[in-house]
Amino acid sequence: MFTTFFFEFTKCTLIEGGHEEKEMKQKILMGNEAIGRGLVESGCSLVASYPGTPASEILESVVTFAGETETPMHIEWSVNEKVAYEIALGNSYTGKRSAVAMKQVGLNVASDPFMRSAYLGVTGGFVVVVADDPGPHSSQTEQDSRSFAQFARIPVFDPSNPAEAKEMVERAFQLSEQYELPVMLRPTTRVCHARQNVRCLPPEVLSRKAHFERNPGRWVATPKFLTDLHRQLNDKIDEIAELESLSPSCTRGAGNLDGCCIISSGAAYANTYEILEDLGCLERVDLFKVDVPYPLNRSFIERVNTDYTKILVIEETYPTIEMQLSNRAMMGRISKDVPDYGELTPDRIETVLKAFLHISGKSEPDEEEGGVRPSLCPGCAHRAAFYAIRKTFPKGILPSDIGCYTLGMNLGAVDTCHCMGAGISQGAGLYHAHAADGPDYPTIVATIGDSTFFHAGVSGLINAVFTGARFIIVILDNSTTAMTGNQPTPQVGVMADGTPGNTVYIPDLVKASGVRFLRESDPYALDSFISTLKEADRFCRSDEGGVAVIISKHPCIMDREARKHQTQYRVTVTEECTGCKVCIKQFECPALVYDEASEKVFIDQNSCIGCGICSAACPVGAIVAEEVGGEK
Amino acid sequence: MKQQIIISGKGGQGVLFVTRLLAEAGMEMGLDVLTAETHGMAMRGGTVISHVKIGSFKSPLIRKGLADTGLFLTHSNVAIHAGYLKPDGSCVVNTDRAGAYKAVDATAYAKEIGSLLVTNLVLLGYAVSQGTLFCNEAVMKKVIKEASNPRFADLNLRGFERGLQL
Numbered sequence: 174m175f176t177t178f179f180f181e182f183t184k185c186t187l188i189e190g191g192h193e194e195k196e197m198k199q200k201i202l203m204g205n206e207a208i209g210r211g212l213v214e215s216g217c218s219l220v221a222s223y224p225g226t227p228a229s230e231i232l233e234s235v236v237t238f239a240g241e242t243e244t245p246m247h248i249e250w251s252v253n254e255k256v257a258y259e260i261a262l263g264n265s266y267t268g269k270r271s272a273v274a275m276k277q278v279g280l281n282v283a284s285d286p287f288m289r290s291a292y293l294g295v296t297g298g299f300v301v302v303v304a305d306d307p308g309p310h311s312s313q314t315e316q317d318s319r320s321f322a323q324f325a326r327i328p329v330f331d332p333s334n335p336a337e338a339k340e341m342v343e344r345a346f347q348l349s350e351q352y353e354l355p356v357m358l359r360p361t362t363r364v365c366h367a368r369q370n371v372r373c374l375p376p377e378v379l380s381r382k383a384h385f386e387r388n389p390g391r392w393v394a395t396p397k398f399l400t401d402l403h404r405q406l407n408d409k410i411d412e413i414a415e416l417e418s419l420s421p422s423c424t425r426g427a428g429n430l431d432g433c434c435i436i437s438s439g440a441a442y443a444n445t446y447e448i449l450e451d452l453g454c455l456e457r458v459d460l461f462k463v464d465v466p467y468p469l470n471r472s473f474i475e476r477v478n479t480d481y482t483k484i485l486v487i488e489e490t491y492p493t494i495e496m497q498l499s500n501r502a503m504m505g506r507i508s509k510d511v512p513d514y515g516e517l518t519p520d521r522i523e524t525v526l527k528a529f530l531h532i533s534g535k536s537e538p539d540e541e542e543g544g545v546r547p548s549l550c551p552g553c554a555h556r557a558a559f560y561a562i563r564k565t566f567p568k569g570i571l572p573s574d575i576g577c578y579t580l581g582m583n584l585g586a587v588d589t590c591h592c593m594g595a596g597i598s599q600g601a602g603l604y605h606a607h608a609a610d611g612p613d614y615p616t617i618v619a620t621i622g623d624s625t626f627f628h629a630g631v632s633g634l635i636n637a638v639f640t641g642a643r644f645i646i647v648i649l650d651n652s653t654t655a656m657t658g659n660q661p662t663p664q665v666g667v668m669a670d671g672t673p674g675n676t677v678y679i680p681d682l683v684k685a686s687g688v689r690f691l692r693e694s695d696p697y698a699l700d701s702f703i704s705t706l707k708e709a710d711r712f713c714r715s716d717e718g719g720v721a722v723i724i725s726k727h728p729c730i731m732d733r734e735a736r737k738h739q740t741q742y743r744v745t746v747t748e749e750c751t752g753c754k755v756c757i758k759q760f761e762c763p764a765l766v767y768d769e770a771s772e773k774v775f776i777d778q779n780s781c782i783g784c785g786i787c788s789a790a791c792p793v794g795a796i797v798a799e800e801v802g803g804e805k
Numbered sequence: 806m807k808q809q810i811i812i813s814g815k816g817g818q819g820v821l822f823v824t825r826l827l828a829e830a831g832m833e834m835g836l837d838v839l840t841a842e843t844h845g846m847a848m849r850g851g852t853v854i855s856h857v858k859i860g861s862f863k864s865p866l867i868r869k870g871l872a873d874t875g876l877f878l879t880h881s882n883v884a885i886h887a888g889y890l891k892p893d894g895s896c897v898v899n900t901d902r903a904g905a906y907k908a909v910d911a912t913a914y915a916k917e918i919g920s921l922l923v924t925n926l927v928l929l930g931y932a933v934s935q936g937t938l939f940c941n942e943a944v945m946k947k948v949i950k951e952a953s954n955p956r957f958a959d960l961n962l963r964g965f966e967r968g969l970q971l
Contacts (some may be wrong), residue, residue, distance in 0.1 A: 367865035443864035547851035
């Protein structure tokens with residue numbers, strides 16, 4: 174599990190805080206930790222989330238800091254973002270401050286409650302933290318959640334560093350309560366995963382008791398109420414767009430670049446500022462920092478369009494500010510003066526600024542860089558499962574899903590990856606496409622992780638069973654959400670704060686979905702795993718066939734306790750090795766290394782964890798696994 | 806005081822831990838700190854890099870050619886990330902091969918101590934002893950003690966001290 178650590182820097186620095194003097198401490202916090210800290214400090218009483226890079230640490234830090242508040246808090250890893258959003262909405266309806274945290278594609282999952290919550294509004298302050306991933310570093314799109322906020326007509330804050338992200342949490346709560354609207358906080362990866370010294374205050378205690386006021390016209394809001402709710406929403410946004418307190422701030426140039434200004438927000442602002450400083454141009458051109466990209470302050474729009482003739486907008490990732498300015502002289506992502514895709518890395522910003530300011534000289538390209546591709550960990554049971562699947566069905570079609578196991582692509586055992594839970598439904602679609610052409614359809618094996626199965630896989634399974642699809646689903650159950658830092662799943666039965674919850678078993682869900690072929694198999698036992706796969710294929714193709722589910726059960730090897738219970742092998746490569754590299758291509762374990770000098774493979778004993786599975790991958794039997802017992 | 810440092814290695818080598826230690830050391834000295842890290846899928850054994858900026862900065866990212874110091878846990882990463890360094894920047898590399906950098910076989914010394922997990926601390930100790938970092942030995946020791954998991958604090962300190970002596 175992720176652990177937060179920090180220590181206090183200046184104890185007892187006193188600052189004015191209302192009638193009381195509050196104790197202020199500095200801590201080094203990651204952006205996500207600063208946001209979590211901000212939620213606790215603001216007296217938020219419920220935080221729900223589903224893990225996903227770059228947002229995962231937000232909830233974990235709420236757990237860490239919850240011990241410092243007297244507000245009773247409910248903190249949960251929900252099964253998905255839609256559920257998380259609705260739980261937080263329920264809490265807000267009673268007047269309590271509430272928050273939900275997710276990555277940008279999580280908002281796609283939560284978009285249904287998100288869109289409607291703008292119309293119906295909230296009671297207790299409601300902050301929607303959505304972490305964007307320009308680049309993207311670890312996501313399936315680089316969509317801009319500020320544009321999503323604009324689509325929903327929900328105000329959005331865009332922090333440029335961790336300390337600011339924390340302050341914006343409180344500002345967002347205040348705005349949310351003033352207008353009874355959800356408010357979004359949109360950090361990007363560079364804010365989420367930056368660390369900074371951040372001022373921390375004692376948590377506010379609001380002492381609110383749950384009070385739900387029945388108001389069917391609002392909380393049920395049948396269509397006849399919605400036009401009026403829509404009008405009210407528009408009025409709120411109009412008012413917010415007039416607020417002087419949310420107007421962009423300006424670093425004034427001395428005016429020798431008359432008529433020019435640069436407008437920026439978020440992490441792109443931080444880089445723009447530093448580069449202008451390095452170029453000695455900070456004093457030459459007016460630089461505006463936008464805290465609230467939507468709704469963009471109306472008098473700011475007017476001022477920019479009146480006072481400036483040359484305007485450059487630098488923002489990530491979509492032209493959210495730019496489109497609201499709607500000025501023809503605008504240079505930005507629409508005019509492509511700023512690249513209209515990808516992260517605005519410092520070097521890309523430097524290039525843009527130099528062109529805008531007519532400064533010569535090229536910038537160093539950031540374009541990286543080769544390096545080693547990521548790979549499943551040595552000893553990962555997913556590798557064994559993928560190896561078995563590919564070996565058993567060399568011509569099979571293998572849709573997959575989102576998690577560590579997407580890396581099964583390296584073994585040629587992942588053919589598709591779309592969005593959470595899509596692998597199962599795509600598997601069904603692939604089956605229907607081939608089955609329509611005749612009975613000789615290829616074997617389709619969809620792989621999905623345990624956490625992803627809970628998130629959005631189970632509805633796809635129900636649908637596949639119901640519609641008579643015939644394919645194999647392998648649920649890769651490693652008893653954790655490994656990719657994002659080993660958060661517990663409902664089957665683990667442990668809640669976010671470490672207290673026990675009620676366990677929900679995957680086999681029970683599978684059976685209840687109407688599946689008639691269900692086996693559990695440990696892929697470490699390669700032979701029996703392969704015969705289970707063959708049995709499943711026979712079932713699919715039998716007269717009474719349908720969806721076959723195999724639960725591939727082996728704990729994540731990052732769980733050191735679990736590792737103690739597995740047999741350890743000393744793995745070596747004998748002189749028989751022909752250097753054919755079949756093991757490296759088909760098994761793809763980082764511990765298998767080809768030595769150019771000897772033209773043979775050797776085992777990197779520093780990374781080998783002694784699972785011994787690779788011995789099956791050598792066509793000449795040169796990989797020898799000798800049982801040693803105990804932990805390596 | 807302003808210093809820009811990159812830490813480069815492979816996922817699982819403790820790049821993030823060194824990043825945190827440097828950040829805590831900066832704050833211990835009363836300096837402003839900003840760092841940037843790689844997370845998520847890239848950590849599964851892939852190439853990773855962290856940026857540490859000590860002093861007054863706004864962005865956590867270091868631009869190419871501006872880093873004062875580079876700590877490399879993996880020799881092969883020098884080819885990939887050396888471009889971040891200033892022409893006169895210090896380059897400290899975990900390797901048994903000599904080159905145009907300060908070489909230290911941190912992996913071998915860590916093995917000697919009995920745990921490859923402290924390779925990063927041996928390298929850090931060496932980098933401090935070579936005067937390539939903004940902080941001194943005493944500050945770093947204090948930070949290691951406070952930031953380590955109590956179970957590993959002694960081991961981490963031994964690794965760091967081994968690096969100092971080289």
